[in-house]
Amino acid sequence: MENKRLGSVFGPLAMVAGVSIGHFVASVNSNWQSPVISLGNRIIDYVPPPVKKLVINLFGLYDKVFLIGTILAVVFGLSLVVGRAYMSGKRGVAYAIIAAMSVAASWAALLDARSNLFSVVPAIISGGTTLYVLRWLSQQGSESVDSGVEISRRDVLKAVGVIGAVSIAATGAAKLFAQKASVQIERIKIALPKPLKYLPNPPVDPALTTPGLSPLFTPNEDFYRIDTSLSIPNVSTDDWQLEIVGMVDNPFTLSYQELLARPVFELDGTIACVSNEIGGDLVGNARWLGVRLDDLIREAGPSADADQVMGYSVDGFTAGFPVATLDGGDAMIAIGMNGETLPLAHGFPARIIVPGIYGYVSAVKWLTRIELTRFDIKHGYWISRGWSERAPVKTASRIDTPFSGDQLPVGTRAIAGVAWAMIRGISKVEVKIGDLPWREATLGPEIAKTTWRQWWIDWSPKKGNYTITVRATDGDGILQPQAYVAVDPNGAEGWHAINVNVV
């Protein structure tokens, strides 16, 4: 095999070894991050909002897979160049590219929220490994060329390379999983405190008798997940703490045990993502358990000038909402979700839940700091990216069943769905089928004004094509606006309509 072609094998092999070693090294310290993940996080930070939107639209929930895939593809491309340059004697080019990649990964690591100077270690070891393996492979390669038993030697070499790389990657992954598992085990062992007063048991769920209707409470496994984090932060409660700081007279810090020792209450609350399109499913309802946020802030003695409560995540995400929201509201630091300790994906050990405000300006997961500040001083993560500073949840309604595009047999069925207008509540839902007048739907139980409400009507259609539209009226008697408004900058507006064919 000529040298350049050998380089096309050695370069990628060396890079695989480097990347997996970097991954592995990162897993030994919970504040370090795999270089590929760090780079991905920086891309998420800096990519212009229109590009981000395009990717999310194109790949939906797979946007992160796409991002990581793209990074790996670029790394692979560079590794080809590195290998071929190295094997054709242009070692300087190979060294320069590897060094540049190490520097880029180090820079990405230093900008990680939990970084310190040592956070560059995985990136540097990653680059060093790549170089070392490349040199080693090229020495083996030249031996095989010299000795004239090229083919078999080369095959053995490949096998060694592949097996080595795979085993290293496996070790790294195993290490990462082990770490995640330890936080999972810690989480499972936690005994949540009991609320002073339990909320009544939920009523019989109408979804049990209406196939296709969303359950009143969304199971944790099915709950939508939205965050900017490429890997779910594994936060051990041992080194977690919650600070209450900023424009307060008595800043203080709570450990997880201290947080659990405080009085807790239950809240039935629906949370929604501002990016939820009309008819979309970035919304869910849960019974949260947590500590009253207004009590904590009162204890800290907030300055009268502070008008914003800003939450900080361990991953650097921030979101702020008006201090005034606390008055008469049930904002909480949630530690439990639907009878379980808060799941890792939903912010373990603690997150903020503020009824009636979109998640991106309130619901900080993996919470570690609450700061009293001012809107004219600090902006949360999404504000500089073009989203509104204040974003109360807009009234919305959704048809869950039937599904748009369905072919349905003739017969009686339910048209059903959910409507929400946290914290105003829902007073009426109406359904329009074709040209017929609006029909008022039956409403499910109102367990709280902070939750969505299920609705349904019976329908016995003849054959034909039908457009079905839904609209809701909130607890203040205000009808959901009909005119379509896009999700940015502060939430979609418009009536959800579907088309079905009865055959």
Ligand SMILES: Nc1nc2c(c(=O)[nH]1)N[C@H]1C(S)=C(S)[C@@H](COP(=O)(O)O)O[C@H]1N2
């Ligand atoms: N740390 C962190 N918290 C976050 C976010 C994030 O990106 N990072 N996203 C917010 C947004 S936009 C929404 S809609 C909710 C979603 O909460 P869920 O994933 O539990 O459904 O979390 C909020 N909290």
Ligand SMILES: [Mo]
């Ligand atoms: Mo969101």
